[in-house]
Amino acid sequence: MLTGITSRIQWWQVYAATARSAFIASALLFGLAAADSRAATGGYESAFQANTGQLIVFGDLLNGNTYQGMKRVTSPSIAALAGGGYQTAFQANTGDLVVFGDALNGNTRQGMMAGTSPAIAASPDGGYRVAFQANTGQLYIYDSRSGSRNLQQGMKPGTSPSLTAIGASPGGQGQAIVNAARSMAGQPYCWGGGTPSGPTRGWAEQETGRICPSGVVGLDCTGLAIYAVAKATGIVGLPHSGWGPGWAAKGTRIYNQRDLQPGDIVFFRGSFDSFKHAGVYEGGGMMWDAQNWGVPVQRRALASGFVGAVRFRR
Numbered sequence: 001m002l003t004g005i006t007s008r009i010q011w012w013q014v015y016a017a018t019a020r021s022a023f024i025a026s027a028l029l030f031g032l033a034a035a036d037s038r039a040a041t042g043g044y045e046s047a048f049q050a051n052t053g054q055l056i057v058f059g060d061l062l063n064g065n066t067y068q069g070m071k072r073v074t075s076p077s078i079a080a081l082a083g084g085g086y087q088t089a090f091q092a093n094t095g096d097l098v099v100f101g102d103a104l105n106g107n108t109r110q111g112m113m114a115g116t117s118p119a120i121a122a123s124p125d126g127g128y129r130v131a132f133q134a135n136t137g138q139l140y141i142y143d144s145r146s147g148s149r150n151l152q153q154g155m156k157p158g159t160s161p162s163l164t165a166i167g168a169s170p171g172g173q174g175q176a177i178v179n180a181a182r183s184m185a186g187q188p189y190c191w192g193g194g195t196p197s198g199p200t201r202g203w204a205e206q207e208t209g210r211i212c213p214s215g216v217v218g219l220d221c222t223g224l225a226i227y228a229v230a231k232a233t234g235i236v237g238l239p240h241s242g243w244g245p246g247w248a249a250k251g252t253r254i255y256n257q258r259d260l261q262p263g264d265i266v267f268f269r270g271s272f273d274s275f276k277h278a279g280v281y282e283g284g285g286m287m288w289d290a291q292n293w294g295v296p297v298q299r300r301a302l303a304s305g306f307v308g309a310v311r312f313r314r
Contacts, residue, residue, distance in 0.1 A: 045086045047076040055090055055100065066100055069093035071112075077120040079128055081283075089118040089130045089142075097132055103144060103284075110148050111135035113155075119163035127284065131163040173313050174263025176232035181280035181288035184227065187218050187297045189290050192240065194223015196230030210293065219290045221278040224297060225265045228280050228288075232263070233314040244272035247310045254309040257302075264309045272308040279303065 045059035055068040055076055069092060070076070076090035078101075085102030092098040097110040097118055111134060112118070118132035127144040134140045139153040139161055155161070184199070190212035192202030199217040204210065212218055219227065226238050239246035244253075244267060253272075254264055262283040267275035279289035282299065290297045 045078060045080070047078040047088045047090075049075060049090075053093065055088065057086075057088065068098065068100060071095060071114065073115055075117045077118050077130070079120045079122040081122050081128065087120060087122070087128050087144075089120040089132075091117060091132075095135065097130065097142060099130065099142075099144075103128065108142055108148065110140065110142060113137060113157065115158050117160045119161050121163045121165045123165060129163065131161040133160060173233050174261050174311070177228045177263035177265075177280060177312065178282050178288070180228040180231035181224055181297075182282075182299070184219060184224060184290075184297045185288070185299070187290070188212065188216060189220060189293050189295055189297075190216065190218030190223075191220055191293075192223070193217065194219035194227050194240070194290075196226060196236045198227055199223075219297060221290050224288065224290045225278050225280055229265065229312045233312050235312050235314060242267070242270065242275040242278070244275055244308060244310070251310040251312040254311055257306045257309075260309060261311065264311050266302065266309045267307050268303045269305040270307060275307050276305075277303060281309065 045057060045062070047055060047057050049070045050056045050065070053069055053072065055066045055070055057064060057066060068090070071091040071093050074091045076088050078086055078088045080086055081103055087099060087101035087103045089097065089099050091112045092107065095111055095114065097108045097112050099106060099108065110132070113133040113135050116133045118130050120128055120130045122128045129144070130142040132140055132142070133155045134150070137154055137157065139151045139155050140148055141151060142148045187199050190200070190202040191205040191210065193200050193212065199219050201212050201217050202220065202223070222240050222242070226240060229238060230236050235250055238250060247265065254260060260266065260281050262281060264281040266279050266281045266287060267277070269276035277289070279287035281287050285302055286299055287302050288297065288299050
């Protein structure tokens with residue numbers, strides 16, 4: 001199990017983008033294997049052991065020396081997270097498995113076989129798994145949600161495992177729906193606001209008669225979902241209301257919260273047939289939504305009272 005997690009390590013050294021060629025040349029010159037991953041928000045991020053023996057990350061999200069010492073002749077692994085950002089895993093100079101990135105930084109206190117490297121893969125819920133050869137010579141899995149597990153499989157000394165996610169990935173249309181919702185961050189709340197083309201003024205709220213001022217455009221909860229789904233998949237014709245069956249008619253209904261994947265449109269309170277609120281699930285228990293008057297589109301924890309969800313794929 002994970003113990004002794006350290007706090008996020010500060011970046012004391014950030015390299016300018018003009019240093020890209022120097023980093024790449026350094027990795028090639030000294031024969032250090034590098035891992036590379038496309039970040040869920042777009043672009044690439046690489047990780048490698050520098051000739052100083054330290055872990056370096058370099059790419060479109062962040063460039064810098066992590067000041068994390070690595071075991072000689074080992075290589076890091078990197079994965080793009082479902083909710084955006086990246087996570088690396090590597091064998092530290094202490095021989096332990098260490099994770100470093102946007103989800104968690106720390107020493108797992110899991111000893112690795114000398115001369116081996118871990119493999120990491122993102123999970124659709126925003127977490128990740130790491131496969132590695134433990135110092136016992138057996139194959140272990142470290143899960144960001146549940147800790148380490150011995151798979152009771154003996155490995156050849158000096159070899160490293162590989163790992164991949166089956167049936168889901170942090171990319172694709174689900175992540176594109178998340179990205180579309182994220183692009184609306186800060187947009188004002190407008191009752192009835194939002195179409196497949198983007199924010200609108202909307203119309204007067206039924207109970208109060210309140211409407212966004214002239215010249216102001218925004219979104220409400222279903223308007224944000226309508227826009228994000230259309231932008232990512234091209235699916236239009238979704239009801240601008242809490243009628244769940246109308247949403248499910250264009251997608252796949254999801255009954256259990258534990259089955260959610262990034263990009264699912266989540267519904268809360270009332271019932272699936274008549275829900276009161278909607279959001280765009282990001283992964284890791286977080287969502288994007290347009291909550292109420294005076295609250296702009298934002299990222300926050302899943303609301304309470306889950307009544308169902310719908311997944312859209314073209």
